[in-house]
Amino acid sequence: MALDEYRRKRDFTKTPEPAGDTTATARQAPARFFCVQKHLATALHYDFRIEHGGVLLSWAVPKGPSLDPATKRLAMHVEDHPMQYGEFEGVIPEGYGAGVVMLWDVGTWEPESDDVDAALEKGDLKIRLDGYKLKGSWVLVRTRGWGGRAGAEDDGRSWLLIKHKDEWAGDIDITEFAPNSVKSSGSFREILAQETPDVWVSNRNSTGDASMETLAGVLKKLDKFEPVEKPPVGSTTSPPQTTSAPRKATAKKAAATKTRPAARTRKKTSS
Ligand code: MN
Numbered sequence: 011m012a013l014d015e016y017r018r019k020r021d022f023t024k025t026p027e028p029a030g031d032t033t034a035t036a037r038q039a040p041a042r043f044f045c046v047q048k049h050l051a052t053a054l055h056y057d058f059r060i061e062h063g064g065v066l067l068s069w070a071v072p073k074g075p076s077l078d079p080a081t082k083r084l085a086m087h088v089e090d091h092p093m094q095y096g097e098f099e100g101v102i103p104e105g106y107g108a109g110v111v112m113l114w115d116v117g118t119w120e121p122e123s124d125d126v127d128a129a130l131e132k133g134d135l136k137i138r139l140d141g142y143k144l145k146g147s148w149v150l151v152r153t154r155g156w157g158g159r160a161g162a163e164d165d166g167r168s169w170l171l172i173k174h175k176d177e178w179a180g181d182i183d184i185t186e187f188a189p190n191s192v193k194s195s196g197s198f199r200e201i202l203a204q205e206t207p208d209v210w211v212s213n214r215n216s217t218g219d220a221s222m223e224t225l226a227g228v229l230k231k232l233d234k235f236e237p238v239e240k241p242p243v244g245s246t247t248s249p250p251q252t253t254s255a256p257r258k259a260t261a262k263k264a265a266a267t268k269t270r271p272a273a274r275t276r277k278k279t280s281s
Contacts, residue, residue: 041118044139045096050198050228051109054235058085058171060119062126065090069169074185075144077173085171099193099201100208107212109228110201113193117141142192146178199236
């Protein structure tokens with residue numbers, strides 16, 4: 011419509027001027043946003059979101075993205091999120107998603123499929139990411155419910171997020187290698203420790219949903235994912251006692267020689 015007059019005045023078989031594709035220019039000119047929000051809620055997961063049609067299409071990835079093309083990560087398709095949510099990092103005090111949100115990666119994306127809507131409908135969306143942690147070619151592929159069968163509401167929610175083989179693939183565990191925020195560089199603990207963390211108020215009421223948790227309930231799980239670190243050497247917070255130096259040395263030696271106790275402790279706390 012916007013180019014109607016422009017086109018009416020030209021014969022594109024005779025002029026080198028472009029006819030102009032309003033959909034292409036409107037959609038491709040601004041970079042499309044993507045983000046991954048690490049979310050400690052009822053369970054730890056990574057919310058993978060890509061901008062499309064003015065909203066953030068969203069998948070919850072329990073184990074987070076993997077850079078290894080052989081490792082397919084389950085990605086549950088969840089409801090679209092508003093664009094403003096994409097840069098959020100902070101605390102959801104109550105209701106749906108109560109917990110802590112970390113902006114784990116952010117950047118731009120572009121489709122490798124010609125028609126994004128058709129690719130989504132088909133359940134096979136190839137994308138190229140340009141984030142801090144995630145780059146290169148990926149695919150989101152639906153595992154079942156092809157074509158959206160009627161009467162099976164849950165069908166089609168399960169997708170897989172898979173890295174394609176390219177120069178950005180690798181066997182490094184990116185969730186362990188780069189666990190912290192790209193916004194604040196903080197951990198969950200550090201995000202919580204901010205004097206005034208950003209707060210997102212969920213507009214969905216938690217009443218009557220047993221699966222929803224309070225922030226306090228969620229925070230009890232923090233130790234499992236972010237064990238409290240020993241104070242660094244020379245820390246002023248450690249008590250000024252003469253035995254501190256030998257104690258540290260012993261602890262360091264123990265940590266260097268044994269790995270079993272840590273594993274045992276983890277097992278104990280998670281049961
Ligand atoms: Mn989430």
